[in-house]
Amino acid sequence: MQILDRPHFPPAKTRTHEVYGPGAQVFAFVLAARLGGPCLWVRGGWDAAQINPNGFAPFIDPADFALCNTKDQMQSLAVAEEALRDGAVPLVVMALHKPLGLTEGRRLQLAARDGKSTGLALISEGMGSNAAETRWHCAPVFDPEYGGEDSTLHRWELKKNKSGTLGVWYVRWDRASRRVVVVPPAGK
Amino acid sequence: MFDGIGRRVVSLWFPRLASDRVLRRCPLDGPFALTQKISNTDRLYCLNTQALRQGLHAGMPFSDARAFCPDLQTAPVDLPQDDRFLHLLRRWATRYCPWVGLEGRDGLVLDVTGATHLFGGEDRMLTDMRMRLMRAGLSVQIGMADTRGAAWALAHFGEGVAPAGDPLPVLQTLPVAALRLGDKTTTALERLGLRKIGDLASTARAPLARRFGPDVLMRLDQALGQQPEDVTPLADPPHFGIRMTLPEPIGLIGDVMAGVSRLLDQLCAKLQTHEMGARVLVVTVRRVDQDSQDVELRLARALHDPQRILPLFERGLAEVDAGFGIDQLRLHATQVEPLRAQQITHASTTQNGSAGQLEDLVTRIGARIGLENIQRFLPADSHIPERSFLIAPVAYSEATRGAPWACTQPRPLTLFQPEAIAAHGPQPPKRFRWRRMSLTTGRATGPERIAPEWWLPDDNWRTGLRDYWRVETTQGRRLWLFYTPQNPGWFVQGEFA
Numbered sequence: 169m170q171i172l173d174r175p176h177f178p179p180a181k182t183r184t185h186e187v188y189g190p191g192a193q194v195f196a197f198v199l200a201a202r203l204g205g206p207c208l209w210v211r212g213g214w215d216a217a218q219i220n221p222n223g224f225a226p227f228i229d230p231a232d233f234a235l236c237n238t239k240d241q242m243q244s245l246a247v248a249e250e251a252l253r254d255g256a257v258p259l260v261v262m263a264l265h266k267p268l269g270l271t272e273g274r275r276l277q278l279a280a281r282d283g284k285s286t287g288l289a290l291i292s293e294g295m296g297s298n299a300a301e302t303r304w305h306c307a308p309v310f311d312p313e314y315g316g317e318d319s320t321l322h323r324w325e326l327k328k329n330k331s332g333t334l335g336v337w338y339v340r341w342d343r344a345s346r347r348v349v350v351v352p353p354a355g356k
Numbered sequence: 357m358f359d360g361i362g363r364r365v366v367s368l369w370f371p372r373l374a375s376d377r378v379l380r381r382c383p384l385d386g387p388f389a390l391t392q393k394i395s396n397t398d399r400l401y402c403l404n405t406q407a408l409r410q411g412l413h414a415g416m417p418f419s420d421a422r423a424f425c426p427d428l429q430t431a432p433v434d435l436p437q438d439d440r441f442l443h444l445l446r447r448w449a450t451r452y453c454p455w456v457g458l459e460g461r462d463g464l465v466l467d468v469t470g471a472t473h474l475f476g477g478e479d480r481m482l483t484d485m486r487m488r489l490m491r492a493g494l495s496v497q498i499g500m501a502d503t504r505g506a507a508w509a510l511a512h513f514g515e516g517v518a519p520a521g522d523p524l525p526v527l528q529t530l531p532v533a534a535l536r537l538g539d540k541t542t543t544a545l546e547r548l549g550l551r552k553i554g555d556l557a558s559t560a561r562a563p564l565a566r567r568f569g570p571d572v573l574m575r576l577d578q579a580l581g582q583q584p585e586d587v588t589p590l591a592d593p594p595h596f597g598i599r600m601t602l603p604e605p606i607g608l609i610g611d612v613m614a615g616v617s618r619l620l621d622q623l624c625a626k627l628q629t630h631e632m633g634a635r636v637l638v639v640t641v642r643r644v645d646q647d648s649q650d651v652e653l654r655l656a657r658a659l660h661d662p663q664r665i666l667p668l669f670e671r672g673l674a675e676v677d678a679g680f681g682i683d684q685l686r687l688h689a690t691q692v693e694p695l696r697a698q699q700i701t702h703a704s705t706t707q708n709g710s711a712g713q714l715e716d717l718v719t720r721i722g723a724r725i726g727l728e729n730i731q732r733f734l735p736a737d738s739h740i741p742e743r744s745f746l747i748a749p750v751a752y753s754e755a756t757r758g759a760p761w762a763c764t765q766p767r768p769l770t771l772f773q774p775e776a777i778a779a780h781g782p783q784p785p786k787r788f789r790w791r792r793m794s795l796t797t798g799r800a801t802g803p804e805r806i807a808p809e810w811w812l813p814d815d816n817w818r819t820g821l822r823d824y825w826r827v828e829t830t831q832g833r834r835l836w837l838f839y840t841p842q843n844p845g846w847f848v849q850g851e852f853a
Contacts, residue, residue: 190833193769194853206714213729216772221733221745223769223853225761230733234750236721237729247721254720256713308832310798320834320852341853 175332177348178202183301184252184276184287186268191306191322192290193219196261197227198341198348199288203258206232208251210244211263213237226343241266248287249275255283263290273297296328303328309338309353319343321351362520364478365587366466367499367507368449368485373462374402374438378431380493387425390433391418401433405495445494446590452481457587463511465504467587478517501526504587505579509534509553524580528554535575541568553579594630596689598622605644605681612641612673612682613666619687620662633658633695639669641676642684649676654727656718656751658695664712668719718750727751735761739806740817741849742771765804766826768836768850774816779846782839784825790848795829802826803839819843826852 178199179185187195200207207228209219221230234257238244241264248262268291277299280287289300296303304326311321319341326334339348370376374390387407391398398418400407410425421428438461446464449456452475455467468481475481482498489496499510501518506527510516513534518526527534530553533542545568550556556564556576565573577583598619606612616639627634635658642648651672659665676682718730727749734746734756744763779785784800802825808817820842828834836850 197769197853218742218771220741220767220769220771220850221735222741222761222763222767223771223850227853229757230735230745230761231755231757233733234718235731235733235747236725237731238725243725247725250720250724251717254713254717256717308834310828310830310832312798320828320832 176326176329176335176337178286179302179304180331181258181286182281182284184273184280184289184299185302185304186289186291186296186300187304187306188291188293188296189304189306191308191320191324194308194320194322194341195304195306195324196259196288196290197224199286200233200259200261201227201346202348203286205258206234206256207259207261208234208236208257209261209263210236210238210248210251212241212244212265213239215263226341227346245272245276249279251283252276252279252285252287253283255285257285259286259288261288261290264295265292267295268297270298273299277301300328301330302326323353361470363467363469363502364472364520365501365504365507366452366468366482366485367459367504367511368464368466368489369459369497369499369508369511370442370445370462370494371497372402372404372495373442374433375404376494377438377441379404383493384429386427386429387412388429388431389421391430392433400430443590447592452485455587455589457589459508463508465507465587468500482517503579503581504585505536505575506581508536509579522580524554524557527579528552528557532556535572535579537572537575541572544568545572594626594632596623596626596632596634596692597686598626598688599684599686601684602682605683607678607681609670609674612676612678612685613670615685616669616673616687617662617666619685620666623687623689624660624662624665627660627689627692627695628697631694631696632692633660634665634689634692636689636691637665637669638688638690639673640684640686640688641673641678641682642686643679644681644683645679647679651676654719654722654751656715656722656727656730658693660695664716668716668723671720671723722751738809740809740814741767741806742816743809743812766852769853771850772848774838774847774849777837777846777848780844782823782841784827784837784839785846788846790835793831795831795833795835797827798830799828800825801828819845824849 236247238247244262244264248260251257251260268289276287304324306322306324308320309323322339324339325336338351338353340351342349375388378390379388387410389403389407389412390401392401400412400414400416400418400421403412403414407428412421412425442458446456446458449464449466453466453468453471457465459465472478472481475484478500482500485498486496497511497515499507499515501507501510501523502520503523506518506523509527509530510518513530516526532545532550532553534553550559561573574583578585600615600619635655637653639651640648653668653672722730730750731747732750732753732755734748734753736744736746738744775790777788777790779788784797787794787796803823806822806824808820819840822838822840824836824838826834827837834852835848836852838847838849
């Protein structure tokens with residue numbers, strides 16, 4: 169059993185990263201668990217899907233989680249920038265639905281650098297900005313052999329990395345150690 | 357005390373305070389009364405003069421009153437509002453003297469010793485009071501005497517002024533009820549033939565004390581000034597507002613911040629002495645052209661720490677248009693709540709360091725998107741997945757650390773409104789389409805039966821029992837499906853991590 173660790177995970181602190189794919193939220197919670205401390209989740213107030221505290225309690229204590237409902241993407245970005253610059257929370261997650269321009273991406277990087285906290289943008293495919301430090305694609309994978317029932321096998325692919333190599337990992341959340349562990353791909 | 361000045365007390369009685377207050381708002385013509393529900397019966401509580409002239413009286417059942425006077429207009433009484441109105445009047449009455457107290461539910465008592473000459477003598481002062489109250493639409497009866505008891509008696513029975521000195525000559529024709537005695541005692545005294553205060557004063561004291569206890573004589577002595585009785589003024593609530601007028605107009609943000617900083621130091625010192633914390637602060641900036649702008653700051657928690665509040669004002673003050681310059685700053689804590697001083701320990705300082713920073717961040721974000729839009733989850737006691745947690749604003753709730761979040765069964769990371777899929781039978785479908793994806797079931801775990809909470813009606817649970825299945829699709833996603841056996845159908849409600 170191998171724990172997914174540096175230099176790839178957690179991605180560089182004091183930077184903003186991007187993640188997309190159906191498993192993006194899980195990536196965000198794994199990162200929150202890894203960084204520890206409070207987590208601020210910024211999303212559009214119209215989002216009908218409810219984040220379930222009973223569902224993410226294995227990752228982080230719901231007392232450490234705060235949710236900001238914003239009016240539009242501009243507001244989401246403003247709130248995220250303010251929180252990143254302040255540095256009171258180690259991780260700011262922002263759920264975005266529109267393409268992120270280079271200017272906005274760069275401002276988020278500068279804010280993260282000033283506040284020494286990590287930003288994570290949940291984006292749709294192909295809507296990232298060139299300023300992102302890393303970009304990940306996360307998707308759940310079916311594992312016909314695994315009998316455990318408390319976590320899904322995920323395929324995390326590092327699609328873009330400004331300062332390092334790319335890679336693909338098959339990971340699974342380990343409840344006991346509160347870490348993601350790297351496992352061989354399904355069916356091999 | 358002082359030989360030169362004798363004590364003078366004014367008693368104001370508003371016999372129709374409640375109805376006058378309502379009629380001030382919406383003047384009506386014709387008989388009007390306020391009703392109060394006492395032991396399941398509506399009774400008249402307070403009437404205007406026209407209603408009294410029709411032969412109605414307070415305490416009368418409302419249905420009788422309507423029979424006597426079909427065009428009677430009524431409204432229900434609002435006692436807390438009346439109380440607030442009386443406090444307003446008390447505050448107004450401090451224009452005559454600083455020593456104003458309440459007298460029951462519908463009266464005021466003023467100790468005007470040494471204040472009458474400011475209004476040109478006693479008569480002119482009373483005329484002034486009567487004029488102003490009449491203009492405000494309040495009927496009032498005023499009594500003035502050397503003692504509180506005598507002033508009360510005169511206000512309630514035959515309005516007048518007892519000249520300085522012994523009040524007995526004025527009081528002796530008044531009925532014994534004017535001594536603030538209970539109904540029972542009054543009746544008993546009248547049965548003995550003691551109808552007037554004069555009769556009572558000339559009776560032997562020892563048998564009276566034996567028959568009625570010390571109360572009657574105490575009230576008599578208080579009215580005649582042989583026993584002291586004080587007027588207790590109410591303390592004004594502390595006012596958390598401070599202003600600063602500048603000799604020269606200013607316009608730079610740094611200067612305005614410096615001004616606000618000075619005001620904040622004074623205000624916070626005042627808050628700290630009262631053990632209060634500000635929740636909402638308003639800075640009013642007045643420009644030289646008399647235009648003024650408000651900058652409101654809503655705090656995520658009550659604070660009285662100037663170093664923490666000041667940086668939070670930066671964003672709001674930067675948006676102020678200074679025009680030709682600002683010459684007055686006013687800082688007002690519009691909403692305050694108790695904030696007890698806490699002992700500083702090593703543990704609390706290290707903990708509060710980051711918590712305080714987080715609260716300041718919430719305040720700043722709240723200024724942008726509204727404090728109620730920053731939420732946190734609190735545990736709730738329910739098996740229904742969507743009701744097993746509460747959503748509360750961060751600013752108005754406390755985080756419950758170490759709460760019992762762990763469910764016996766795994767729960768999905770995201771929940772959504774149940775989305776119907778085409779399938780039938782109690783076993784999970786082999787293939788199904790969901791959100792325009794065709795999915796194949798790889799493994800299904802379940803069922804877990806959850807029954808609706810019949811004590812809380814919920815439209816979503818009209819379909820009855822639910823059998824929840826964790827379905828792992830070969831496409832990767834792990835979904836939370838449920839089947840409703842009482843009302844056959846399959847739905848997707850969540851997705852697992």
